[in-house]
Amino acid sequence: MKIYICPGSYDPVTSGHADIITRAADHCDKLIIALGENSLKNTFFTLKERIAFLKKVFNGNEKIEIESYSGLTTEYARIKKATALVRGLRAVSDFEYEYQMAMLNRKLNPDVETLFFMASPEYSYISSGAVREFLRNDADITGLVPECIREDIIALSRKKMMK
Ligand code: ADP
Numbered sequence: 001m002k003i004y005i006c007p008g009s010y011d012p013v014t015s016g017h018a019d020i021i022t023r024a025a026d027h028c029d030k031l032i033i034a035l036g037e038n039s040l041k042n043t044f045f046t047l048k049e050r051i052a053f054l055k056k057v058f059n060g061n062e063k064i065e066i067e068s069y070s071g072l073t074t075e076y077a078r079i080k081k082a083t084a085l086v087r088g089l090r091a092v093s094d095f096e097y098e099y100q101m102a103m104l105n106r107k108l109n110p111d112v113e114t115l116f117f118m119a120s121p122e123y124s125y126i127s128s129g130a131v132r133e134f135l136r137n138d139a140d141i142t143g144l145v146p147e148c149i150r151e152d153i154i155a156l157s158r159k160k161m162m163k
Contacts, residue, residue: 003082004028004115007073010035010050011043012153014131016123018057018146020088023117025063032080033058037070044132049156057146074109085112090119090127136161 006021010033025031033054035047043050051066058064069076077085085105087098102114126144134141135157145153 001030001081002028003030003032003080004084004086005032005034005073005077005080005082006086007034007036007076009041009043009128010054011041011128012045012050012053012131012145013057013149014123014126014128014145015143016088016090016119016126017128019120019123020086020117021058021064022061024086024115025061028084029063031064031086032082033064033066034073034076035066035068036073037068044135044160045156053149053153056149056152072108074105074112077112078109083111083113085114087114087116088119089116090124 004024004027006017006024008017010017021031021033035050035054037047045053047068051068054066058066073085077083085102087101089095089098098114098116105112105114131141131144131153133139134144135154141150141153
């Protein structure tokens with residue numbers, strides 16, 4: 001059984017993430033979307049909220065699982081018996097960071113390969129950060145996030161901003 005991991009923060013999941021995940025799932029038997037818990041990043045949506053969005057988007061896809069993990073991604077991959085980490089590449093600007101992460105992860109565990117999927121052109125300008133910026137300014141996020149979670153994201157973000 002070929003198991004891949006898609007690590008990320010998904011704050012929130014975007015149409016770009018969904019595209020990479022769906023395409024990567026075609027190349028393995030099981031794909032685990034893994035949300036890192038130990039990142040120093042402060043997220044806008046809580047772990048529970050980010051997982052709920054992902055679950056709604058991939059509900060019904062039997063190959064895809066959603067989990068959170070703490071500690072090193074390569075160690076999590078070893079425990080899950082995954083052979084590869086999947087990352088998306090949007091532009092040249094993603095390359096430097098992704099290259100460094102891939103080399104560090106290889107050093108930590110040479111048995112886990114990092115696989116890159118090129119972003120589809122229609123999604124290559126989308127980032128979770130841009131979605132959050134749109135939400136903060138009440139701009140239209142249609143197309144930036146999967147349609148089935150668009151209204152949930154807007155409602156939750158308005159609730160958070162009222163606090
Ligand atoms: P991280 O916090 O680890 O960067 P993200 O949730 O922002 O996690 O992204 C997870 C992965 O998805 C990364 O490999 C990132 O490059 C990729 N990604 C993000 N946005 C897009 C997009 N619009 N198209 C394709 N890949 C993307």
